[in-house]
Amino acid sequence: MSALRTDDDAIVDDRIPEGLPGPLPPGERILWQGRPSAFGMASRPMHGGFVVLWFAVLAAWTILPAALDGAVLAGLKASWPTFAACAAALTVVGCLGWLASWTTTYTITNRRVVMRVGIAISVTFNLPLVQVEEAGLRTFADGTGDLALRLSKGTRVAYLHLWPHARPWRVTEPQPMLRSVPDGAAVAAILARAIVAARIPEEAALPILVARPQTQAGAPRLVAAGAR
Known part of the structure; x- marks a missing residue:
C-alpha cells in the first residue's frame, strides 16, 4: 500500500480532523498534533x-x-x-x-504518523507505527526537535516528495522527519510510547528507548529502536 496520497480530490467532511486524509477509524485516536517552527524551518x-x-x-x-x-x-x-x-x-x-510551517501538519495517533505537507500541492503521508523501525530525536537550543523515522524494509517514500521533511543525506534510504517540532523531547516520548503500544499485539520485537551519545552541542538523541 502506498504511503503517498494527494489531497486535490479529498472530500470535504466535518468529521475529518484537520491534517488527516479522512475520518479516524474506530479505535484510533490522536495523541499529538502540531506544526513545525517557522524559524526552525x-x-x-x-x-x-x-x-x-x-x-x-x-x-x-x-x-x-x-x-x-x-x-x-x-x-x-x-x-x-x-x-x-x-x-x-x-x-x-x-x-x-x-x-x-503554515502548510504542514504533523499528527501522531495510536496507530500511525500522518504528515500533511506541501506548499504548492498538499500531500499526505500515512506511516503506520508498526512500520517504524527506529525513531531518532535531535533537539536544539530553542527546545524544538527533529524526529527522524526509519521505516521497515519495503516501505519506500521518495526523498524529493518528502523534502524538506526528510532526514538530510539519506537519499537512497529516505527517512521521513518531523521538522522543528515544538517541545521535541515531549513529542518524542509520546511517539516512543505509541510505537511500543502498536507493537504489543504483534509477535515482532518491541521497540525500546535508547539514549545515544550527544553528537553536537545541544543535540541529545533518543531512539525508539527494535530490540532483536
Whole structure:
C-alpha cells in the first residue's frame, strides 16, 4: 500500500480532523498534533544560517581591505549592495520557512504518523507505527526537535516528495522527519510510547528507548529502536 496520497480530490467532511486524509477509524485516536517552527524551518532546512554566513564573508571581503587602509566608512559604503542582497535573500528564506510551517501538519495517533505537507500541492503521508523501525530525536537550543523515522524494509517514500521533511543525506534510504517540532523531547516520548503500544499485539520485537551519545552541542538523541 502506498504511503503517498494527494489531497486535490479529498472530500470535504466535518468529521475529518484537520491534517488527516479522512475520518479516524474506530479505535484510533490522536495523541499529538502540531506544526513545525517557522524559524526552525527557515534556519535549518532552508539554510538561513548559511545564507547569513555567505553574505558576511562577502561583506568582509569588501570591508577589510578598506579598513586596513584606514577607510572603514568607505568600506561600509562599498558593501551596501551586499547587505541589501543579504536582506533580500533572508526575506525569501523567511517566507519559505513560514510557508513550510503554515502548510504542514504533523499528527501522531495510536496507530500511525500522518504528515500533511506541501506548499504548492498538499500531500499526505500515512506511516503506520508498526512500520517504524527506529525513531531518532535531535533537539536544539530553542527546545524544538527533529524526529527522524526509519521505516521497515519495503516501505519506500521518495526523498524529493518528502523534502524538506526528510532526514538530510539519506537519499537512497529516505527517512521521513518531523521538522522543528515544538517541545521535541515531549513529542518524542509520546511517539516512543505509541510505537511500543502498536507493537504489543504483534509477535515482532518491541521497540525500546535508547539514549545515544550527544553528537553536537545541544543535540541529545533518543531512539525508539527494535530490540532483536
